[in-house]
Amino acid sequence: MNMKVKIAGVEFKNPVTVASGTFGSGMEYGEFVDLNRLGAITTKGVANVPWEGNPTPRVTEVYGGMLNAIGLQNPGIDVFIERDLAFLEKYDTRVIVNVCGHTVEEYLEVVERLSDEKRVDLLEINVSCPNVKQGAIAFGQKASELEKITKAIKEKAKQPVIMKLSPNVTDIAEMAKAAESAGADAISLINTITGMKIDVRTRKFVLANKTGGMSGPAIKPVAVRMVYQASHAVNIPVIGMGGIMKGEDAIEFMLAGAAMVSVGAANFINPGASIQVLEEMEKYMERYGVNDINELVGAVT
């Protein structure tokens, strides 16, 4: 049974990674899962300098999921390289570094600082965080802006570049095409869907940031639809995510067109979720006689 997949020339031992921001840099979950078993670890978004993020409350539960407005708190690229990348050195898994910034220059600074880091296999550019006011989300909601930043990053990046798309758009296929035409090696989606929760007792927004990004099983049908539309609009590989809780969810994303899948909020609900998803995918393949996971990619049309 072959679980290996290839994205932008990089081979992964299996198609299961974790969604950026839901797994720290792996350290926190190292006590719960054997990190070596993951196809890749995708790290929390990192910026050129430390970011404080938003005020609390930053997270809240919603029906079938959660809203978050972390606001991309991160220790900055220096500490990330010294501590987090060094930690990941010990593990036999691919590393996808998620990059954030307010301006093109900030993104580029991070990308350049990472260019000599051999431990970094791919870059994932987060142009779709709904929780920071400047830059970030705008790049992900206008095709022309997305093209611009993708081109700028591709010029500097030494590693293959994955553009992470926002679901908060009218036409996901158009965004996918913009990323592809600007040279992206892959796209990943979906980031969170912007939502809001009001506490009717206190008559206040639950999140200090008012809005937050929604994730969890409640968003899965939207995510599957967008992965399907995006993957059929482009020829570059797609990393699919949004509400994956079990192996069959991951299979659904692959059938829709994802070459690789990320487990996000499910990690919070069960710290062993990522490995459980992987094992259930293997069981599915055995049960239905699938010899190569790649057979499933985009198999439903």
Add this chain to the structure above:
Amino acid sequence: MNMKVKIAGVEFKNPVTVASGTFGSGMEYGEFVDLNRLGAITTKGVANVPWEGNPTPRVTEVYGGMLNAIGLQNPGIDVFIERDLAFLEKYDTRVIVNVCGHTVEEYLEVVERLSDEKRVDLLEINVSCPNVKQGAIAFGQKASELEKITKAIKEKAKQPVIMKLSPNVTDIAEMAKAAESAGADAISLINTITGMKIDVRTRKFVLANKTGGMSGPAIKPVAVRMVYQASHAVNIPVIGMGGIMKGEDAIEFMLAGAAMVSVGAANFINPGASIQVLEEMEKYMERYGVNDINELVGAVT
């Protein structure tokens, strides 16, 4: 305790209506709820001629909700007037007629046919159904198209016009403004969010139409956010909906800015849902000492 609300000069005995397409023309639920108690009945979308709708399966369950791809099956405006409007004659409640079409002309035909019908209090123009290929959704996803059709309808309509907006857009505030500037008397949102479900066992789309519109509690955070953004962008009233299951959900929409609320998929889960929502809203008001429901509209900012 005042439950009366006013939209476009029309007074409603309370702010609770039902979402178009989830309540037939009231007949089906007349056995389950006293229709006289509803603020209004919003009817299933009606076109100039009978529509067959999409092939089955047309509905399927998803986590915290459902997908539908009915494709606006309807008996056409003649039967609608003769049978459904005549049925509604008996009830002491407002009637909002939901109108659909493939082209501007088709919409206008229905609007004109309804212009002399006294039983029709308001028109709700569905420019946001994700399940019909032509027209419909395009009008709801491009501000310029939305403006065009809104203007055309406003010229002919004898009743106040509510434009029903699609959540499948990048910027809901822009769409709300487009409707307002073209003369809409009110807006309603959200229609369903486009989703997809794949059966991993059969490796087929579950819905014959491939995609379907998602509704139910899973979409509530997105709906509340959009109602907030839209109602803060315009000065016309907003009818809010998307996942309302209980009174507190309805209150949440009103706090976010809705002047009126619609109960949709919840009717399928409990045929008495609409009245239950109304009663729970009244209980909330008693408990928190709210004398006038209008005090809550947009009270959280």
Add this chain to the structure above:
Amino acid sequence: MKKKITAKVLKQEELTNGIYSLYLEVEDFADAHSGQFVMIYPGAGENLLGRPISLCEVSGDRRIIRLVYRVAGAGTYRISHLKEKETVQVLGPLGNGYDMEIADKAQTPILMGGGIGIPPMLQLAKDIYAVSGRKPIVLLGYRDRNLFLADCFEETAQVIIATEDGSVGTKGNVMDALREKALNPDMICACGPMPMLRAIKNYAVESDIKAYISLEERMACGVGACLGCVTKTAHIDDHSKVNNARVCTEGPVFEAREVLP
């Protein structure tokens, strides 16, 4: 006013591998017909919609209903875990059911149930026996020797069994049994998988008799409001004004010629 009710579980047992029998105490099913169904709600946050299940029996002064169902997915799995004294939400009876007047007029009505289409035949046999005083012939089709419900028919029907693997009765399906026994029904009532229903339709057309078949479709509301559950019809449907009839309201029982195009 009708409403969704909270029913008490009186008994639940597994009849055979994955097929459960559930007795519920309900408020009032006085006007329930055979062939009607209920919506039963799994009651889980991720499974909000009701599951349509046919009435298998209505008894105990019409305050007890029996549902016999197969665990097909998450909802029925959850329902199968209901224990005595627990409660579950139920909406019904729903749909048209079989027409007793027609069944009463028939001289040799034959009932055919295939697989999980067998349960509704039980109440139907009871009803026909009650109105006509005659025990109808019932053909039951199973996959293999894991029969279920067959014994429950004895008092009210003459049972003929077919199994796909031939382990009990006729080898084959209910149509094979019909032919083997050289039966000549003047009317058929049936429920079962699509291929079986199509075969029955063809037979009915050839033999120029009526066949009343119960259809399945995905449902959301169960009461005729969502238009989710339609089936293609031969003629313009009176309610919808197009060639679509709602299985939950105009059905689930249709005369075979009217549907299955």
Add this chain to the structure above:
Amino acid sequence: MKKKITAKVLKQEELTNGIYSLYLEVEDFADAHSGQFVMIYPGAGENLLGRPISLCEVSGDRRIIRLVYRVAGAGTYRISHLKEKETVQVLGPLGNGYDMEIADKAQTPILMGGGIGIPPMLQLAKDIYAVSGRKPIVLLGYRDRNLFLADCFEETAQVIIATEDGSVGTKGNVMDALREKALNPDMICACGPMPMLRAIKNYAVESDIKAYISLEERMACGVGACLGCVTKTAHIDDHSKVNNARVCTEGPVFEAREVLP
């Protein structure tokens, strides 16, 4: 490897209006400290995230944990319906807990629990008694005469009670009781509502003693990954490199001067 475990409910009872005590059999909480917490999962499709609840007691060879909690919303409501022999998913022990070395060194440590902040004080009193052989003074603040847990402290602590309505002990809160009894702690460990914790911080600063307080924040993961549960810190936090510390990992227990800016 650590993992989320399935714990068996040994006993659940309502101590007073809306406050429940839940005993769970767990696999192994050998290294659990007082002040740590668990994530307990309501297990409903609409309530997927864990609920952080402090350890109130760890007993039975450290295979039994006791949680005492208030029904605050849907999740705790559901948890309060768990019955003996049923199971529930639990993750833990989590967080840093109170530092026993520091508590051991203190001559007159005082424990203060307000309302639903009382439960973690119980295990803390037991631990301090176990390491130091001295019964610490524990100030417990309640709203009214509906006390809970107070009697459980008798073996390991000297209990002083305050009630807001004065129906039992000192009228007022735990700080009022501290003053009324003219106590002079050289260290405070506390858990309770924000205003109480702020008052304690002020007192600790004035008296130049250390105060270890347990904070609450909305959590998603409980293990330090999501950065949802941070609290503002006086100094740059060592892990985050900004003025934010994770309550679930660096806390929930902090020295008061480091937080509550």
